[in-house]
Amino acid sequence: MADTCCNHQEKEKTTEEQMSKDLSIQRKAGSCCSHPSGEASDSCCATTSNTPTGQITSVHGNKAAYRVQGMDCPSCASTIEKALNKVKDIQEVKVNYPAAKLQVAGASALSFDEVTREVEKLGYTLEPIQAHKHIRTYHVEGMDCGSCAKSIENHLRALPSVHDVHVHFSTGKMTVDHDNPVEDILAEVSKIGYKASLDTNENKQNKMKKSNKQGYGFIIFSGFLILLGFIGSYNNMPAMLTTMLYAIAMVTSGYKPVKSAYFAVKSRSLDMNVLMSAAAIGAAFIGEWFEGATVVWLFALGNVLQNRSIEQTRKSISNLMELAPSEAWIKTGSELIQKPVEEIAVKDTIIIKPGDRIPLDGEILKGETSINQAPITGESIPVDKVAGNSVYAGTINEHGSLEVQVTKLVEDTTISKIIHLVEEAQEQKAPTEAFVDKFASIYTPIVFLAALAVMIFPPLFGFGAWGDWIYKGLALLVIACPCALVISTPVAIVSAIGNAAKNGVLIKGGTFLEKAGVIHSIAFDKTGTLTEGKPKISEIIPFTATEHELLSIAFTLEDYSKHPIAKTIVQYAKDYGISLREGESFKALAGKGVQATIDGTTYYGGNLALFEDLHIDLKPEVKDEVENMQRDGKTVVMIGSEMEITGIISVADNLRHTTVEALKGLKQVGIKQLVMLTGDNEGTAKNIAEETKVNRYFADLLPENKVDAIKQLQNEGHKVAMVGDGINDAPALATADLGIAMGGAGTDTAMETADIVLMADNLEKLPHTIKLSRRALNIIKQNIWFSLAIKLVALTLIFPEWLTLWMAVLSDTGAAVIVILNALRLLKVKD
DSSP: OTTTTTHHHHHHHHHHHTTOHHHHHHHHHOOOOBOTTSOBOTTOOOTTTTSGGGBOOBTTBSEEEEEEESOOSHHHHHHHHHHHHTSTTEEEEEEETTTTEEEEEEOTTOBHHHHHHHHHHTTOEEEEOOOOOOEEEEEEESOOSHHHHHHHHHHHHTSTTEEEEEEETTTTEEEEEESSOHHHHHHHHHHTTOEEEEOOHHHHTTTTTSOOOTTHHHHHHHHHHHHHHHHHHTTTOOHHHHHHHHHHHHHHHHHHHHHHHHHHHHTTOOOHHHHHHHHHHHHHHTTOHHHHHHHHHHHHHHHHHHHHHHHHHHHHHHHHHTSSOSEEEEEETTEEEEEEGGGOOTTOEEEEOTTOBOOSOEEEEEOOEEEEOHHHHOOSSOEEEOTTOEEOTTOEEOSSOEEEEEOSOGGGSHHHHHHHHHHHHHHSOOHHHHHHHHHHHHHHHHHHHHHHHHHHHHHHTTSSOHHHHHHHHHHHHHHTOOHHHHHHHHHHHHHHHHHHHHTTEEEOOHHHHHHHHHOOEEEEEIIIIIBOSOOEEEEEEESSSOHHHHHHHHHHHHTTOOOHHHHHHHHHHHHTTOOOOOEEEEEEETTTEEEEEETTEEEEEEOHHHHHHTTOOOOHHHHHHHHHHHHTTOEEEEEEESSOEEEEEEEEOOBOTTHHHHHHHHHHTTOOEEEEEOSSOHHHHHHHHHHHTOSEEEOSOOHHHHHHHHHHHHHTTOOEEEEEOSSTTHHHHHHSSEEEEEOOTTOHHHHHHOSEEESSSSSTTHHHHHHHHHHHHHHHHHHHHHHHHHHHHHHHHHTTTOOOHHHHHHHHHHHHHHHHHHHHGGGGOOO
């Protein structure tokens, strides 16, 4: 499990990371880092970017905060405090061992380097906690591969007013920590050929609706010029005129990529704009104007097609954003006032009309209805709701007017958390994506240097004409662009995560998507996962009294008990209008039942062992009935006195109506081992196992025993997923290769702790999740092998002089469009 991004280490760190809001912001913007040398890396969000010699700055004056790594006891904190108090210019030091946090205050001359050096001498490492409050999120248009994102990052990091920047190609998001105005950031992004806009609440729902038609006019115009020049070259058109047509076409289509290439080179990035621009300019230099113009035109066309296709994947987020209305009707006295949801407070009362979407999470005060919760949970059948039930923003009120008391602000609603989690998931790199990026970062410079060598050395040593070898080198330059390869994985992951979110399943990142695709064994907690987790009366069998009298005695006995089964009997009696009798001398019999005196007679309610201990004569038919019920997995409560058995009541935790179909669906998608974990006895477990048709079960388990069961499955060679409620089953969820929580809607803990969350309180969407994950893995493999095969074929065709420049660029941009379209198929995967 360590080789898949240290899933469980991340879980262990969750509490610590949530101890500071600053750290939460830092994690969103990108983690800080410090080198052993004590110097902040160029990608670090240390507070040294805008001050000379690493001087510490903060919104609190000459103070700074750090996360300390390596402390293993409180004495370590004391050691650090004593060492730093001796450093010149440090005025105050506080080390919080539980939070692993260091706070330093000092004179203006105090530097980050000094603090870091002193702490590292003691064997610890420091990580600065973000002090800046100018972190903003932007939406960037025009990126068509990961190298574009890298170029933007490198360009902005060179600005002294930018402290940190992270650009996520897959979501089109950019987070920047900067002191200069927003307009300056927009202008800098525009310089390198992309369009940025501030990601505010006002434009969140509109930014993705706009079609990216920019550039079509120029592409059509330059394509017409190339066609005119090509036809003219076969109809005695003067060479100067055809060259001029090609040159105008190159400038028209190539202005943007050449401009982007200039800033990429300036920021020491070797992206596709650099390679394509070099190829086009080189072609013009050796007189291949048609080739150069065609390269630029195909490249520009490919970019537009890629952008249009990628926007389809990003719509998985924008569609979620559009679910909740931006305004709501507030009840103020006898008046109704329409307000933006941002202005509505907790405990305000909102009115929901039939057919309207619910704008905020809340609790129904008045009214009855059916709510279509499909946008949140993926459930196809509306859920009946009455006063006291919870409702979620983005769901649809099918019929009936409702008065709802708001329980969460707009930024805290379930749909807002889903959007946030999905965006974070899409920004995280899966192991395959990280490997491909690393491969591309090695492949591109090697092929680039090889292209230069091909251009220079063969003609230099007399092995042919300069023009021929430069042409081959230019073709090699185009092939050096790894766009299709780099784009193959993230687009597939974004598409799959978006599809899952639309169907009520939260996959926390590409790592977990990949894990789900290789799972072949799933363990289920029984109570509350396979079953409803709510005991119900199954059978009532009176022997010496009527059913009404039996229930009345049982009601009286159990009314003082807090046991779940007792509560079930009491509620059943209340629902059927059974009257409570006068009782006295109530006594709980630990592990066996209860007793009380009713109408002068001592009655008992409990299990078979209780009545055997009382030496009450159990008739064969009574004992047989009890044993049959127990074999069926039911819990039996016997009611009687010292003289006779009055009757028996059986209680059962019923299977969810979706369980059997869901488990059948899992077998159909290739899950080989379905395992049930339960604390119930062997008989009950066996009965449930037969009903659900699981492959095996583990009974009589305590929570720690469930961990042992998971480890046993792993030792047998299985990749194991554990399905539970995300709270009680936390140890087993953490031990499994993949933790899946169900019932995430309204349950913050489940949404935070599990790797995958089924928003509905049933297993209905689990087969779809496994199917989608496996399809995603297959498509990723297809894309990677296709991208590599295209490159290999192009490389082999260069030296026989069969590969032209326009064919090379077509192989690159064409392959990129094909892998995107292939990944888009994941958006269409259905149950």
